[in-house]
Amino acid sequence: MTFTRRATVAVPVGKVTIGGGRTIVVQSMITEETRNVDACVRQILALHDVGCEIVRITTPTMAEARCLEEIRAKVREAGAEVPLVADVHHQGSPIAVEVAKHVDKVRINPGLFVFRKRVQRTVEYSPQEHAEELAAIEQELVPVIDACKENDTAMRIGVNHGSLAERMLVTHGDTPEGMVESALEYIRICEKHDFRRIIVSLKASRVPIMLAANRLFSSKSDYPLHLGVTEAGDGDYARVKSTAGIGTLLAEGIGDTIRVSLAEDPINEIPVCYDILQALGIRRSKTEFIACPSCGRTKFDLPTVFAKVKSATGHLSGLDIAVMGCIVNGPGEMADADYGYVGQAGGKIALYRKHEVVKNNIPQENGVQELIALLKADGAWIEPS
Ligand code: SF4
Known part of the structure; x- marks a missing residue:
């Protein structure tokens, strides 16, 4: 079963295309100082090596x-064609014009691009004040649009819940509506100047807000969405939070590229992205394992056996392998797994191919080798690299 994806326009970013039904793209951001060129190149290449498909660099x-x-x-000299993105923040127009010549995508933040210091204003903006602000944004944005057009560079309109412009806060409040309107008014300026190479992100550190903003945007626009829970932190909770936000939207068919933001080495973000995509059945990059939680019926030390099976077969992408503790419920519970490794009485295991028992009464110490032999006989085995 696959999810029906929301139809979006296809936006080329260097050698990669985002949206238009293409594969969901995994991306990250380096943490080295941009002026330390060699360190940046090393980190970009390291990310690329572990499967990062677009890499972002800050340009304050x-x-x-x-x-x-x-x-x-230097990245190209090293043979990596990975697209690069420049992150532009406060008063970003001249910087964005410069970087548009050198990267495949420019990220601008509408809350900061034409920066107005917050003054805790409570009085609503008049139509004339709105018009003046929009004219100021257009004046700054048009040179960036022109530079992007000249250099075939895409633009990410990257809205952050925590950095909405005061005009948005006064007009819409601190809300998903304000986030979406921030993106839409930049899109309207881009379209007025015939520029549609646009990707949008609506990030928040609070998952419900991130979900609401992306759902609302996708009901109003067909530009591709970059999903992420920003400032998610580190460790298990950051991964759970990111999965809750990104995974929920992907399961609704929303999202075309993802970034898991961890307060850790960015290398750690890539496996989390792939795990989210694999768990949803969107991209398979490794074996899909199924294992029962074990109980009083379990016929072996399940965590130890499961670790051995994973270690031996984890490199085989495209297979479902189940490790189940007992033959009473295991074969039924493992559903449509391709192969089953199931505990039997007397320290033995049985191997299954789909629902069919292939071999019974295998001594546990030979179980993993027998499983590998079965995979080889079926032509499903690849030697680990
Ligand atoms: S498959 Fe068997 S051992 Fe595993 S949880 Fe179910 S009943 Fe227990």
Whole structure:
């Protein structure tokens, strides 16, 4: 079973296409200082090596922006075609114009792009004030649009719940509606100037807000969405939080590219992305394991046996392998797994192919080797690299 994905327009970002029904793209962001070119190149290549398909780099000032040409040249020299994205923040127009020449996508934040210091205003903006602000945004955005058009560079309109412009806060409150409107008013300016190479993100550190904003946006627009729970933290809870946000939307067919934001080495983000995609059956990058939780009927030390089976067969992508503690319920519970490793009385195990018993009464110490032999006989085995 697969999820029906929301139809979005296809947006090329270098060699990768986001949206338009393409594979959901995994991305991350480096943490090295952008002026430290060689360290950035090393981290980009390391991320690329573990499967990161788009890499983002921060460019807070023009000095960092000017480093991107060299970073890209060195990454390409090393043979990596991974698309690069520049992250632009406060008063970003001149920086975005510069980086658009050197990267495949420019990320701008509507809350900061034309920056107005917050003054805790409570009086609503008049129509004229709105119009003046929009004119100021257009004036700053048009040179970026032109630079993106000239260089075939995409733009991410990256809204963050925590950095909405005060005009949005006064008009819409601290809400998903304010986040969506922040993106839509930038989109309207882009479309007015015939630019549609756009990807949108609506990130929040609170999962319910991130969910609501992305659902609302996807009901109003068909630009592809970059999903992420921002400032998720580290460890197990950050992974759970990211999965709750990203996975929920993907299961609803929303989302075209994902980033798990961890306060850890960005290398750690990539397996989490792939695990979310694998758990949802969207992308398979490794064996899918099924294991019962074990109970009083379990005929072996399930965690130990499961670890051995995973270690021996985890590299086989595209297979479902079940490890079940007893023959009473195990074969039924493992449903449609391709292969089953099931505990029997007397320290033995049985091997299944789908629902068929292939071999009974295998001594437990030979179980993993017998499973590998079965996979080899079926042509399903690949030697680990
Ligand atoms: S499959 Fe058997 S051992 Fe595993 S939880 Fe179910 S009843 Fe217990």
